[in-house]
Amino acid sequence: xxxxxxxxxxxxxxxxxxxxxxxxxxxxxxxxxxxxxxxxxxxxxxxxxxxxxxxxxxxxxxxxxxxxxxxxxxxxxxxxxxxxxxxxxxxxxxxxxxxxxxxxxxxxxxxxxxxxxxxxxxxxxxxxxxxxxxxxxxxxxxxxxxxxxxxxxxxxxxxxxxxxxxxxxxxxxxxxxxxxxxxxxxxxxxxxxxxxxxxxxxxxxxxxxxxxxxxxxxxxxxxxxxxxxxxxxxxxxxxxxxxxxxxxxxxxxxxxxxxxxxxxxxxxxxx
Amino acid sequence: xxxxxxxxxxxxxxxxxxxxxxxxxxxxxxxxxxxxxxxxxxxxxxxxxxxxxxxxxxxxxxxxxxxxxxxxxxxxxxxxxxxxxxxxxxxxxxxxxxxxxxxxxxxxxxxxxxxxxxxxxxxxxxxxxxxxxxxxxxxxxxxxxxxxxxxxxxxxxxxxxxxxxxxxxxxxxxxxxxxxxxxxxxxxxxxxxxxxxxxxxxxxxxxxxxxxxxxxxxxxxxxxxxxxxxxxxxxxxxxxxxxxxxxxxxxxxxxxxxxxxxxxxxxxxxxxxxxxxxxxxxxxxxxxxxxxxxxxxxxxxxxxxxxxxxxxxxxxxxxxxxxxxxxxxxxxxxxxxxxxxxxxxxxxxxxxxxxxxxxxxxxxxxxxxxxxxxxxxxxxxxxxxxxxxxxxxxxxxxxxxxxxxxxxxxxxxxxxxxxxxxxxxxxxxxxxxxxxxxxxxxxxxxxxxxxxxxxxxxxxxxxxxxxxxxxxxxxxxxxxxxxxxxxxxxxxxxxxxxxxxxxxxxxxxxxxxxxxxxxxxxxxxxxxxxxxxxxxxxxxxxxxxxxxxxxxxxxxxxxxxxxxxxxxxxxxxxxxxxxxxxxxxxxxxxxxxxxxxxxxxxxxxxxxxxxxxxxxxxxxxxxxxxxxxxxxxxxxxxxxxxxxxxxxxxxxxxx
Ligand SMILES: Cc1cc2nc3c(=O)[nH]c(=O)nc-3n(C[C@H](O)[C@H](O)[C@@H](O)COP(=O)(O)OP(=O)(O)OC[C@H]3O[C@@H](n4cnc5c(N)ncnc54)[C@H](O)[C@@H]3O)c2cc1C
Ligand code: SF4
Ligand code: SF4
Ligand code: SF4
Numbered sequence: 001x002x003x004x005x006x007x008x009x010x011x012x013x014x015x016x017x018x019x020x021x022x023x024x025x026x027x028x029x030x031x032x033x034x035x036x037x038x039x040x041x042x043x044x045x046x047x048x049x050x051x052x053x054x055x056x057x058x059x060x061x062x063x064x065x066x067x068x069x070x071x072x073x074x075x076x077x078x079x080x081x082x083x084x085x086x087x088x089x090x091x092x093x094x095x096x097x098x099x100x101x102x103x104x105x106x107x108x109x110x111x112x113x114x115x116x117x118x119x120x121x122x123x124x125x126x127x128x129x130x131x132x133x134x135x136x137x138x139x140x141x142x143x144x145x146x147x148x149x150x151x152x153x154x155x156x157x158x159x160x161x162x163x164x165x166x167x168x169x170x171x172x173x174x175x176x177x178x179x180x181x182x183x184x185x186x187x188x189x190x191x192x193x194x195x196x197x198x199x200x201x202x203x204x205x206x207x208x209x210x211x212x213x214x215x216x217x218x219x220x221x222x223x224x225x226x227x228x229x230x231x232x233x234x235x236x237x238x239x240x241x242x243x244x245x246x247x248x249x250x251x252x253x254x255x256x257x258x259x260x261x262x263x264x265x266x267x268x269x270x271x
Numbered sequence: 272x273x274x275x276x277x278x279x280x281x282x283x284x285x286x287x288x289x290x291x292x293x294x295x296x297x298x299x300x301x302x303x304x305x306x307x308x309x310x311x312x313x314x315x316x317x318x319x320x321x322x323x324x325x326x327x328x329x330x331x332x333x334x335x336x337x338x339x340x341x342x343x344x345x346x347x348x349x350x351x352x353x354x355x356x357x358x359x360x361x362x363x364x365x366x367x368x369x370x371x372x373x374x375x376x377x378x379x380x381x382x383x384x385x386x387x388x389x390x391x392x393x394x395x396x397x398x399x400x401x402x403x404x405x406x407x408x409x410x411x412x413x414x415x416x417x418x419x420x421x422x423x424x425x426x427x428x429x430x431x432x433x434x435x436x437x438x439x440x441x442x443x444x445x446x447x448x449x450x451x452x453x454x455x456x457x458x459x460x461x462x463x464x465x466x467x468x469x470x471x472x473x474x475x476x477x478x479x480x481x482x483x484x485x486x487x488x489x490x491x492x493x494x495x496x497x498x499x500x501x502x503x504x505x506x507x508x509x510x511x512x513x514x515x516x517x518x519x520x521x522x523x524x525x526x527x528x529x530x531x532x533x534x535x536x537x538x539x540x541x542x543x544x545x546x547x548x549x550x551x552x553x554x555x556x557x558x559x560x561x562x563x564x565x566x567x568x569x570x571x572x573x574x575x576x577x578x579x580x581x582x583x584x585x586x587x588x589x590x591x592x593x594x595x596x597x598x599x600x601x602x603x604x605x606x607x608x609x610x611x612x613x614x615x616x617x618x619x620x621x622x623x624x625x626x627x628x629x630x631x632x633x634x635x636x637x638x639x640x641x642x643x644x645x646x647x648x649x650x651x652x653x654x655x656x657x658x659x660x661x662x663x664x665x666x667x668x669x670x671x672x673x674x675x676x677x678x679x680x681x682x683x684x685x686x687x688x689x690x691x692x693x694x695x696x697x698x699x700x701x702x703x704x705x706x707x708x709x710x711x712x713x714x715x716x717x718x719x720x721x722x723x724x725x726x727x728x729x730x731x732x733x734x735x736x737x738x739x740x741x742x743x744x745x746x747x748x749x750x751x752x753x754x755x756x757x758x759x760x761x762x763x764x765x766x767x768x769x770x771x772x773x774x775x776x777x778x779x780x781x782x783x784x785x786x787x788x789x790x791x792x793x794x795x796x797x798x799x800x801x802x803x804x805x806x807x808x809x810x811x812x813x814x815x816x817x818x819x820x821x822x823x824x825x826x827x828x829x830x831x832x833x834x835x836x837x838x839x840x841x842x843x844x845x846x847x848x849x850x851x852x853x854x855x856x857x858x859x860x861x862x863x864x865x866x867x868x869x870x871x872x873x874x875x876x877x878x879x880x881x882x883x884x885x886x887x888x889x890x891x892x893x894x895x896x897x898x899x900x901x902x903x904x905x906x907x908x909x910x911x912x913x914x915x916x917x918x919x920x921x922x923x924x925x926x
Contacts, residue, residue, distance in 0.1 A: 194641065
């Protein structure tokens with residue numbers, strides 16, 4: 001059985017800056033990382049590999065430089081790392097993204113090895129929509145189990161699994177037949193730290209690149225052209241400049257009084 | 272039974288053969304170690320051997336060392352006496368009486384007196400071990416038995432001589448009494464007619480105990496009688512001891528998890544330990560009841576070598592794990608407990624290298640097995656991703672200095688790089704040290720600049736924690752940047768940055784002139800560039816030695832002098848100060864780890880500082896500051912302030 005983990009390369013910052021003119025992300029000088037939730041998705045796949053001996057492939061749709069993130073996946077121990085990269089995939093919304101990913105998964109399923117599980121992060125830290133995982137599940141007709149914080153059981157002979165879902169204020173235990181798509185939260189596991197020999201091996205291992213010649217999708221249905229969502233304006237809300245109140249080291253008590261006074265003045269203290 | 276070569280010679284030959292075999296069995300195992308050249312600087316090595324092995328400088332650092340020095344020097348004299356004893360036993364004609372009187376008489380006198388001193392010293396040693404042992408587990412049967420054997424040898428020697436004297440008369444008696452004054456005391460107690468019996472009995476006791484003693488040496492901690500002097504001669508001469516660099520090529524393995532990964536000298540260390548426990552008593556981990564005991568580590572290494580060495584020699588696989596539980600393995604918790612404070616290295620009278628043996632074990636755990644305390648995962652990822660321990664965006668690095676205006680380091684125009692370090696850049700409290708330092712530098716008109724967002728962590732914690740792979744990346748990037756900007760002179764305010772930039776980076780081909788702010792500030796005052804218009808009034812002030820400033824880099828006096836100038840009085844000292852300073856608990860990457868076992872090191876040190884009833888505790892390291900500040904808060908001594916030396920100088924200069 002093949003487990004596919006979907007990983008996205010995202011800019012490493014919670015303060016994504018938007019270029020006001022082009023309405024796109026400012027990428028200058030910001031390092032890229034694997035979307036934090038996806039590290040947990042990949043770890044979940046690797047733990048099942050350790051336990052059941054399944055094989056793990058990671059997929060990422062993105063520009064050529066996303067290769068670095070796929071190498072990181074290789075250093076963690078995945079068997080295959082595939083980068084879905086083509087100009088025509090660019091500018092995709094969640095609909096078009098899930099189409100490309102689902103097509104690649106179907107291809108692996110048909111040509112390589114039956115896919116039993118697709119594991120995605122709960123959401124990304126840049127797009128934040130949490131739609132891609134469910135999109136893939138719907139396209140492939142897989143069961144979808146979102147917000148998983150524990151894989152309780154995986155039964156390969158009877159092709160089913162039991163997971164715990166983390167909902168607001170409660171947990172839900174759900175059983176589903178395979179194949180299934182999971183989206184996972186951080187509580188699920190602690191991602192492994194790659195060993196140095198694995199890192200060195202990953203540095204020269206192959207990251208496969210699939211372009212649209214491989215996937216053979218109609219260019220009208222993918223990328224910018226296949227994306228019904230148009231982002232009309234993105235902006236970071238302006239935040240008022242703060243103010244430094246007093247000198248807490250020289251006069252801690254006075255400063256606290258000053259601060260309390262200010263907060264009360266603005267009616268920010270529930271009295 | 273009259274002493275006769277027919278019986279003694281075969282006994283002697285058998286005992287000597289057994290002795291040589293035991294020594295060989297052990298010492299030949301050191302050949303399993305990796306090569307390491309310890310024969311450089313012969314002149315200095317000879318000097319060290321004279322002052323540390325023969326003059327026993329480090330042994331004398333503790334009052335009880337006096338007993339050891341007495342026994343050591345007596346042993347050197349008694350070696351001569353015992354050589355005669357053996358020669359005489361093998362060839363009855365060979366005795367000291369053949370020597371000219373001018374040598375014979377004083378020699379006999381000396382041996383007689385030295386035997387008494389030895390006897391007294393051995394008794395003192397036994398009493399001391401019984402009443403106040405260096406560490407509780409030091410009251411071993413072995414230790415007392417060896418002392419008993421030495422005492423027996425001395426008494427038997429007196430017995431032999433006294434028996435001879437008891438049978439003498441007239442002028443021979445007078446002569447004998449004058450050259451063997453101590454033995455003569457015993458002579459009258461020998462009943463007439465029993466002289467020969469006592470002589471023969473004493474002689475054989477002496478002979479047998481001597482051969483037994485010799486054979487016990489290699490089997491016990493007393494092997495050090497043979498190995499300690501070479502061990503001192505072969506000591507590491509670099510201070511601080513730098514970890515080796517690693518080559519990150521596919522196919523290599525990293526760190527050590529089998530005893531033959533150590534160098535031959537590191538293996539020899541394990542046979543040289545005297546089990547004196549001085550390292551243990553100085554070790555902050557052991558003293559706060561963590562499972563790390565540097566003496567224990569050396570013992571475990573010896574047992575591991577004895578268990579696996581013979582197998583490895585035959586090309587078989589080792590059976591006892593080096594990292595693990597049991598008395599022939601070093602436990603993971605011990606490995607992670609080390610603060611790399613270097614107190615063990617400083618304390619060991621025979622220059623055993625305890626702490627440097629732990630780092631490669633950490634490397635193995637981190638780099639090969641990815642097994643380390645949970646808290647370190649974040650640290651490692653933050654270091655790699657954002658080149659600082661907290662994982663704060665690198666663009667925030669220079670922000671502490673916003674109010675000082677742009678202060679870039681400009682190649683060719685700026686004299687000093689102020690390498691602020693991660694704590695000074697991101698930690699709210701430590702940022703105040705950065706500001707104080709910067710203001711003082713400005714006041715003195717020093718030309719300085721920073722790297723701002725291009726500054727990266729020096730990598731100290733990574734290296735001490737065994738994450739050499741990420742350290743190596745950071746070090747290479749930093750060195751490349753320093754070279755590109757032509758940086759030669761660096762000011763630091765963190766001893767961990769100091770040691771890494773100054774010492775570790777030498778391995779990366781850069782020799783920086785790195786100066787700690789406490790040194791530079793003193794020089795600026797001494798040169799008249801910083802005026803002290805008033806004295807900082809901080810009440811009673813006690814100074815805490817940072818291990819990385821002190822033991823690792825020998826900076827003890829400058830901070831104290833600077834404080835004396837700034838406050839008008841010498842700072843108070845804690846009982847453990849300077850070379851004997853006690854770590855705050857943050858070194859070796861422990862800053863980023865939880866402390867679950869035993870007492871918290873920072874509380875122990877903070878309590879020691881509070882015993883001096885200070886108003887201010889002065890540190891010269893941002894980590895020390897955090898640790899002691901937390902410590903005094905936990906001890907509810909909030910009235911006491913913890914301040915960095917730069918802040919204290921600023922009180923005197925700027926206020
Ligand atoms: C600021 C901003 C706002 C946007 N707003 C919208 C919008 O309103 N509507 C819209 O349709 N699009 C929007 N987009 C575009 C959209 O976010 C991405 O183009 C889409 O490809 C992925 O959606 P996501 O990042 O929200 O992923 P999510 O749906 O949040 O991701 C869930 C999981 O899907 C997987 N995954 C997601 N993307 C990939 C990938 N490229 N490769 C592999 N696995 C992946 C990962 O496992 C991930 O954890 C926006 C993008 C940005 C930067
Ligand atoms: S370096 Fe310090 S903490 Fe580590 S073993 Fe030596 S004395 Fe103990
Ligand atoms: S390692 Fe050195 S200091 Fe520690 S017990 Fe052995 S001889 Fe003493
Ligand atoms: S933080 Fe300070 S005392 Fe503690 S190890 Fe470092 S230098 Fe030593």
